[in-house]
Structure formats: structure tokens, C-alpha cells
Amino acid sequence: MVFTLFDIKYNISILPESPGVYIMKDKDENVIYVGKAKNLRKRVSQYFRKTQNHSEKTRSLVKNIIEFEYIVTENEIEALILEDSLIKKYQPKYNILLKDDKTYPFIKITINEDFPRVFSTKNYIKDGNLYFGPFPSINSVNEIMSLIRSYFLVRSCNIHIKDGVKSCRPCIYYQTKKCNAPCYGLISKEKYGEIINEISDILNGKSKDYILNLLKEQMFKHSENLEYEQARDIRDKIEGIKLIFEKQSIFSGGENSEDYINIFRYDNEACVQVFFLRNGRVVGREHFVFENIMGDNDEHIIEQFIKSYYGGTAQIPSYIYSPEFLDKDNIEKWINIKSKRKVYFKTPKGGEKKELFDLVRKNARVMLDRFKKNKYLCSVDRESDYLNELKDILCMNSKIDRIEAYDISNISGFDSVGSMVVFNNGTPNKTQYRRFKIKSVQGPDDYKSMKEIVSRRFEHALKEIKCIQEGELEHTYGKFCIFPDLILVDGGCGHINAVEEVLKSFNINIAVCGMVKDDKHRTRGLIYKNQELNISSELIKFITRVQDEVHRYAITYHRSLRDKRSLGSILDEIPNIGSKRRRDLLMYFSSVEGIKKASIEDLLKVPSMNRSSSESILKFFNKSKT
Structure with a gap:
């Protein structure tokens, strides 16, 4: 039990009726949710009202709230900005978060050095150096950096180089013509500075035509002087600069820039897809998958996504096309303040923009399907590993598809019940679970009780099979007609012998293992043919899952009967x-x-x-x- 001096009801009553941000905390004083409100008292009190309208996620959140704090702001826009900042600071578990949404990459030029370096970084520091960006994708930065190093031959080492001082001998980058070797004094500070200025002009977005025309003049001049090698180098540089400008334009955020956002979801998972349009063509895209959204509607997910995505340092386009979302007016004002220009939020209703908008949703579905498939394959791979191990240890010839597990529950022989749980390919199949009320056994006799429930299970099975053969029952309507590949019982050799005796009486051949526990009542392993097997930790984890599940199912049924008896009698x-x-x-x-x-x-x-x-x-x- 958690003891706290914080009185939630009282603290709600003294909340101001003004805009602000509220911060929810759990028993360990961890921040678990940050939200904004137009009216703090009204918004916070809504969480603690008993209502069926709360989503599963909200109910889970409220259950864990032990105390809350609040910060009053001047208006809703200020609250929105503060909320975004606090979410990034605390990364609360109940807020919808983008993975790695805190920083985006920059390109940095260390102009405070005699021979500046050019490299990518996620740390923006006010250190007097030049920073360009930010870019929403590290891939785009890597491509630009690759072009810069290929065509401008700037150094990539971390050596401290002073003008007029030979620091070391030229490295392999000089030999492969990827560096001008300032470390060995093979280029002057002034000449190197000219190269850095060219790179700065390109990254600053200065006139593409001006820079290219300047280089073309130099190229023709070298050509006229029969300096063909220098002319060729400038020609290659021109091609590189064209490519850099093209990469830069993807995230330029200019007048003809548009982002298209749409969402697709399956129950507890959703994928948000973003397409980047620049000058009328799609030049890039990104997707983000959200798990355990637990009842959050699409409007809320899109709202949280837009705040997280554009609240980072990504470039903001002039037009953002998205589904409708909550608090649109305030978020639009906030984005305008952040980008220092007018940004328009729209939802396409028809025409080409609507077609592209629908295409984004279609791609979101494809990416979510791919995510679920990969997640499933990873799960299947893990399951197949321990199921194959189990097959090999038991020397079985065929694959283990269906496992049935049995357990008995009673108190001194009263309300004795049995349970059967089913695992298909390592996954519980709850539609196949069965429970039995012990009828023929008096007193606490687990062995006879186990014999009874297994006998009843296979008696039902043989009757169903006969009805299916005679056409009186369809196979799909049978409850017991599918036999297991393996039977697991919660117990030792006595329980195994009881089950094997029943199977022998029906002339059925199925492998039977016992799930045994240690002195601390933890699953220890398996017994098969009177010997305890040596199994891996992964297989023990699976056996533990099966044993816990069959025990849970048995004891739940036993308690329900016991409560009915106590209550009624x-x-x-x-x-x-x-x-x-x-x-x-x-x-x-x-x-x-x-x-x-x-x-x-x-x-x-x-x-x-x-x-x-x-x-x-x-x-x-x-x-x-x-």
C-alpha cells in the first residue's frame, strides 16, 4: 500500500481556472504524463470522474497517478510550447512519443579552427561555429556529407592543425584524393578557407545559378589555357554541387513545400506516414509506428504526432495536409511562431491532393503490415526455436503444433476442479481451453482427479470423431476431436503415470511430460519417462508460461465455485x-x-x-x- 500526504480531491479543488500545463506523477515520483489545458481545474478533474468514456489507456494512467503538479501560463499557446518542452524533457510513458524525437542532425563547420572540419552532429552548441540544418533525416545529411568530401577534399580527421606547422604525414585520404592534406602543409590556410566559404554558400542556400556560373567561368578559363586536368576537376565539382542543391531542396521549407500526413491503425497499433513534396514532386517519406495506444483515437494520435514531430527541429513546410486533429487552431498558431512565417494546415477534400493524401494512408497501412509481419516472424522464430528443442529432446519425429496442459485445484478435496489449456505453435489458444468439475473423486486425490479429467476429455473426443465419421457432426464444430502432439501435466511421475494409464486404456499414443517446481515454487524443468530433462533457459521460460497459465485457469474456476458455495450456503x-x-x-x-x-x-x-x-x-x- 502506498501512503501519501497528497490529497488529490483537495488539490483539484484549489486548481486555478486558467491555461497551463499539468504534470502527473506515480508512486516513485516519476513523471508519467504531461498535458496542457485551457482550464486547469476543469481538465484535471475530468481524469478522476468515474465514466465509461475513458479509454483503457486513460484508466491505466489514472490508476497510477499518486500526485500532480501544474504550471500556470499566460495563454494556450504558451501552454502548448511548455507542454512540448516538458514532454521532451521527461519522456512520460503515457504520452505518445516519437522514437528519437529529441534532436535532428545538423552539419557543422568548425570555423574557429585554422583548417575547419565539416561533419554531422546532433548537438547544437553556441560555440561560435557554423551550424546548418536541422534535417529530419540522417540519411540526407550523410548523402550531402559524402558529396562534400568527394568534391571539396576537406579534412575529416580530428587532428589539431595550425597554419604553417606540419602536424603529421599525409594519410590515405590524401593518397586517394579525398583530402588536401593541410596537416602536411600541402594547402594554404587562405586556399582552404576559400573551399570552406564555397561549402558555406551552398549550405546557406545562396543562389545556385551564381555559384554554378562562377565555377563554369573558371572551368572555361582553364580549358582555354589548356589546363584540362583543372577544368575536369571543376566540372566534377559542378556536378557535385548540383546534387547537393537537390538534396538541400528536399527539406528547404520554401514556398512550394508541402508535407502530407496520414494514419492507419489496427486496434492497439498505428502507423503515421509522412510524404515530403518539394516543387510538386515527392522527394522523401518517413513513417512512425506507435504501439500500445490503448483506445487513443486518431485525432489525438495525429495531434500528439504533429506536436512531437514539428516540435523537434525538423524543417517546417508552408503547407501541412493531415486528417483533422484536436486543438488545431492553437497548434497552427504555435507552428507559425516556431517557423516565423505562416504555415497552413489543411485536410484535402478532392482532386489530386486527395488522391495523394489517400496514397499516404495506403503506404501507412503497408508499413504497419510490414511491422506486424516482422514482429510476428521474430516471435515465430523464437517459438520455433524452443519447440524444435522440445521435439529433439523428446525424440519426436514430427513438429509440435498443439500442446495441452492439465492441472487440478482444490482445498482439502472441496470444490475440486481440473483445467485444460491449449498452446498452438507456442501461443495460447483460449478458445480451446476447457474446465472440468470433478465428479467421481471424493477428498484430495490429485492422481484420480487427473485420470478423471483426461478420461472425460478423450471420451468426448472419440464420440465426436465417431459422429464426424457418420456425418452427424462437422469437424469444425468439434470441441475435443483434435488431439495434441504433447501433453504437459502440472506435477511429477505420479501425475504422468495417471495420464499414461488413461491413454493406454483408449489405445492412444501421445507423449506426456510433467512440469515440476523447485523449493521456491518456481518452474524447474520437465520430467519425461521418469527422468528430469536438461533444457535451455528459453525452453524453461516457455514451460513456466504454460504452467502458470494452466494453474491460473484452474484456480480461477475453483475460486468461482468456492465463492458461489460460500455465498449461497x-x-x-x-x-x-x-x-x-x-x-x-x-x-x-x-x-x-x-x-x-x-x-x-x-x-x-x-x-x-x-x-x-x-x-x-x-x-x-x-x-x-x-
Whole structure:
């Protein structure tokens, strides 16, 4: 139990009715959710109202909130900016987050060095150097950097180089014509500086035509002077610069820049796809998959995505086409402040833009399908590994597709039940689970109980098979007609022998193993043919899953029967105690034994109880004692 001095109800009542940001914390004081509000008191109080409208995710969030803080802001836009900043700082588990959404790459030129370096970085520091970007994709930066190094021969080493000082001998980059070797004094500081200025002009987006025309003049001049090698080098540089400008234009954010955003989802997973349009053509795309969205609607996911994506340092286009989303007006104002120009949010209704918008959604579906397939294949690979190990250890000839596990649950022989769970290809198939109420066994005899439930299971199976053969039953309607490849029982050699005896009586040949536990009641391994098997940790994990599941299913059924018996046989006999009071009493005291021990003051604390009904309970149990 968590003890806290924080009174949620009181603190909600003193919240201001003004814009701001609220910060939810759990028992360990971790920030688990950050949100903004137009009216803090109204918004925060909505979380703690009992309503069926809350999504599964919100219910889970509220269950974990122990305390909250808030920050008042001047307006909603300020709240939006602060919310974005706090989400990036704390990365709360219940906020929708982009993976690696904190920083985007820049290109950095170290102009405070005699021979500057040009490289990519995610750290923007006010250190007097030049930074270009940011770019929303590291791939685009890598391509630009590759072109710069190929055509401008700038150094890529971290050596401290001073003008007029030979630091070391030229390396392989000089020999392969990828560096001018300033470390050995083979290029002057002034000449190297001219190269850096050219790179800066290109990355600054200065006139493409001006730079290219300047280089063409130099190329023709070298050609006229019969300096063909120099002319060829400038020609290659011109081609490289054209490619760099083309890469730069992808994320330029100019007048003809558009981003198209759409979403596709399956239940608890969604994919948001973004297409980048520059000058009328698609020049790039990105997708983001969100898992465990637990009831969040599309409007909320798109809102959170736009805040996370454009709240980073990605270039912002002039037009953003997306589905409708929450708080659109405030987010649009915030984006305009961030980009320092007007950015338009639209939802296409028809024409070519609508066709492209639908294409983005189609691609989102493709990417989500691919993600789910890869996720499934990884799972299947892991499952097939331990199932193959199990097959090899048991010396089975065929693949293990279906496993049935059995367990018995009772207390001193009362309300004895059995359970059967089914795993297909390593995954639980809950539609095939079966439970049995023990009928023929009196007292606590697990071996006879196990024989009974397995006998009943295969008796049903043989009857169904006969009906199927005679055409009286379709195979798909059979509940027991599919036989397992392997049977697992929760127990040791005695339980295995009991099951094998039943199988032998039906002339059925199926391998049977026992799932055994250690002194601390943890799954230890498998017993097969009276020997404990040496198995891998991965297989032990799987056996543990099976054992825990069959035990859970058995004990759940046992408890339901026990509660029905206790509720019906004892509380039904007490005057003035109807079904509602019986239910409330059991909810409050957890058991009949708890009700027996309760004083009249304790009984009066139950919502539906009054003094007359409380006295009836005390009188009934005191009479039973005598």
C-alpha cells in the first residue's frame, strides 16, 4: 500500500481556472504524463470522474497517478510550447512519443579552427561555429556529407592543425584524393578557407545559378589555357554541387513545400506516414509506428504526432495536409511562431491532393503490415526455436503444433476442479481451453482427479470423431476431436503415470511430460519417462508460461465455485441479507470468514448495511458458534 500526504480531491479543488500545463506523477515520483489545458481545474478533474468514456489507456494512467503538479501560463499557446518542452524533457510513458524525437542532425563547420572540419552532429552548441540544418533525416545529411568530401577534399580527421606547422604525414585520404592534406602543409590556410566559404554558400542556400556560373567561368578559363586536368576537376565539382542543391531542396521549407500526413491503425497499433513534396514532386517519406495506444483515437494520435514531430527541429513546410486533429487552431498558431512565417494546415477534400493524401494512408497501412509481419516472424522464430528443442529432446519425429496442459485445484478435496489449456505453435489458444468439475473423486486425490479429467476429455473426443465419421457432426464444430502432439501435466511421475494409464486404456499414443517446481515454487524443468530433462533457459521460460497459465485457469474456476458455495450456503440463510448486501459484504470483507469476525461498527461501514441487517449477521454467527 502506498501512503501519501497528497490529497488529490483537495488539490483539484484549489486548481486555478486558467491555461497551463499539468504534470502527473506515480508512486516513485516519476513523471508519467504531461498535458496542457485551457482550464486547469476543469481538465484535471475530468481524469478522476468515474465514466465509461475513458479509454483503457486513460484508466491505466489514472490508476497510477499518486500526485500532480501544474504550471500556470499566460495563454494556450504558451501552454502548448511548455507542454512540448516538458514532454521532451521527461519522456512520460503515457504520452505518445516519437522514437528519437529529441534532436535532428545538423552539419557543422568548425570555423574557429585554422583548417575547419565539416561533419554531422546532433548537438547544437553556441560555440561560435557554423551550424546548418536541422534535417529530419540522417540519411540526407550523410548523402550531402559524402558529396562534400568527394568534391571539396576537406579534412575529416580530428587532428589539431595550425597554419604553417606540419602536424603529421599525409594519410590515405590524401593518397586517394579525398583530402588536401593541410596537416602536411600541402594547402594554404587562405586556399582552404576559400573551399570552406564555397561549402558555406551552398549550405546557406545562396543562389545556385551564381555559384554554378562562377565555377563554369573558371572551368572555361582553364580549358582555354589548356589546363584540362583543372577544368575536369571543376566540372566534377559542378556536378557535385548540383546534387547537393537537390538534396538541400528536399527539406528547404520554401514556398512550394508541402508535407502530407496520414494514419492507419489496427486496434492497439498505428502507423503515421509522412510524404515530403518539394516543387510538386515527392522527394522523401518517413513513417512512425506507435504501439500500445490503448483506445487513443486518431485525432489525438495525429495531434500528439504533429506536436512531437514539428516540435523537434525538423524543417517546417508552408503547407501541412493531415486528417483533422484536436486543438488545431492553437497548434497552427504555435507552428507559425516556431517557423516565423505562416504555415497552413489543411485536410484535402478532392482532386489530386486527395488522391495523394489517400496514397499516404495506403503506404501507412503497408508499413504497419510490414511491422506486424516482422514482429510476428521474430516471435515465430523464437517459438520455433524452443519447440524444435522440445521435439529433439523428446525424440519426436514430427513438429509440435498443439500442446495441452492439465492441472487440478482444490482445498482439502472441496470444490475440486481440473483445467485444460491449449498452446498452438507456442501461443495460447483460449478458445480451446476447457474446465472440468470433478465428479467421481471424493477428498484430495490429485492422481484420480487427473485420470478423471483426461478420461472425460478423450471420451468426448472419440464420440465426436465417431459422429464426424457418420456425418452427424462437422469437424469444425468439434470441441475435443483434435488431439495434441504433447501433453504437459502440472506435477511429477505420479501425475504422468495417471495420464499414461488413461491413454493406454483408449489405445492412444501421445507423449506426456510433467512440469515440476523447485523449493521456491518456481518452474524447474520437465520430467519425461521418469527422468528430469536438461533444457535451455528459453525452453524453461516457455514451460513456466504454460504452467502458470494452466494453474491460473484452474484456480480461477475453483475460486468461482468456492465463492458461489460460500455465498449461497451461508449468507443466503441470514435474515435481512439480500443479493445486493451479500455482494457488498463480500466486496468489503473479501471472504465469509472476514464477515464472521466483523464487529457491528465494521458492518455499518458497508454502504448497503444498516443497524438491523448488521445485528442479523451478528446474531446468526453467534448462534452458529453455540
